[in-house]
Amino acid sequence: MSRLRLKNRLAKDKLMLWGVCLLATLTAVPLLAILGEVLLRGYDQFSWSFFTEPTPTAYKAMKAIEAGEPIPGGIANGIIGTIIMLGMAVFVAVPVGILCGAFLAENTKSRFAQFVSYLTDLLQGTPSVIIGIITYIWVVVPMKGYSAIAGSIALCIMMLPLIIRSTEETLKILPTSLKEAGLALGGNKARVMIKVQLPAAFGGIFTGILLAISRVIGETAPLMFTALGCSFIRFAINRPISAVPLLIWEFFNDPNLQDLIWGASLFLLLFVLTLNLLSKYLAKKWNQ
Numbered sequence: 001m002s003r004l005r006l007k008n009r010l011a012k013d014k015l016m017l018w019g020v021c022l023l024a025t026l027t028a029v030p031l032l033a034i035l036g037e038v039l040l041r042g043y044d045q046f047s048w049s050f051f052t053e054p055t056p057t058a059y060k061a062m063k064a065i066e067a068g069e070p071i072p073g074g075i076a077n078g079i080i081g082t083i084i085m086l087g088m089a090v091f092v093a094v095p096v097g098i099l100c101g102a103f104l105a106e107n108t109k110s111r112f113a114q115f116v117s118y119l120t121d122l123l124q125g126t127p128s129v130i131i132g133i134i135t136y137i138w139v140v141v142p143m144k145g146y147s148a149i150a151g152s153i154a155l156c157i158m159m160l161p162l163i164i165r166s167t168e169e170t171l172k173i174l175p176t177s178l179k180e181a182g183l184a185l186g187g188n189k190a191r192v193m194i195k196v197q198l199p200a201a202f203g204g205i206f207t208g209i210l211l212a213i214s215r216v217i218g219e220t221a222p223l224m225f226t227a228l229g230c231s232f233i234r235f236a237i238n239r240p241i242s243a244v245p246l247l248i249w250e251f252f253n254d255p256n257l258q259d260l261i262w263g264a265s266l267f268l269l270l271f272v273l274t275l276n277l278l279s280k281y282l283a284k285k286w287n288q
Contacts, residue, residue, distance in 0.1 A: 166208020
């Protein structure tokens, strides 16, 4: 009887193992299919001019297609615009998010902290298009024009909850002995937080920052309401500016430029994949 039960348990174990492997494979199939399709269609567009020249006009693209030549130009205006807006968003979101996360980790029982935590969860679940509309009302209308500033504010709002949560959770799992040792040596709470706890939690916090960047870098809807887009390379932050997601949307709407969708999409996927792999590596190294 015991042998029969043992065989049944082993059979159920193998069945469960094969079921989990099958479901994991089915989950990976769409991702691999997307990566394979974009890679096959977009890798041949990668060239020096693709990364250094702005988007071509529809007329130039049409002439190149009629002549059987590759479409001239590239996505340099989108890359530069993305870097500018991401840089400004990170410059504001990182210190604010870290300070807010540290406050929530140190004041878990405070009503104000609980209220801020609730707002953070609410903001994290807000659709990106709503954030774009709100930023349009708050920034674009008063400034009387689209700009990189408005786009960076929209991205900053979307990054904040992710950075706050990663900072809060990372600080909560630190050994309490770190804080107690710092306080025992005569440091106040603020000094211990800055000199001891935050450096000890740097790996987890930095991982959260990278994940927040990878989360917002592909957003299109907020930038349509704030940055609008630009067909040439621009460094002015108070004027409309382009971004790679905006270029993908513009290429989709123009039949003459649709071939450039795949190269821009591949660049965006590789950038996000690199950030995610880097965050995984840092998280693994920090846990060790």
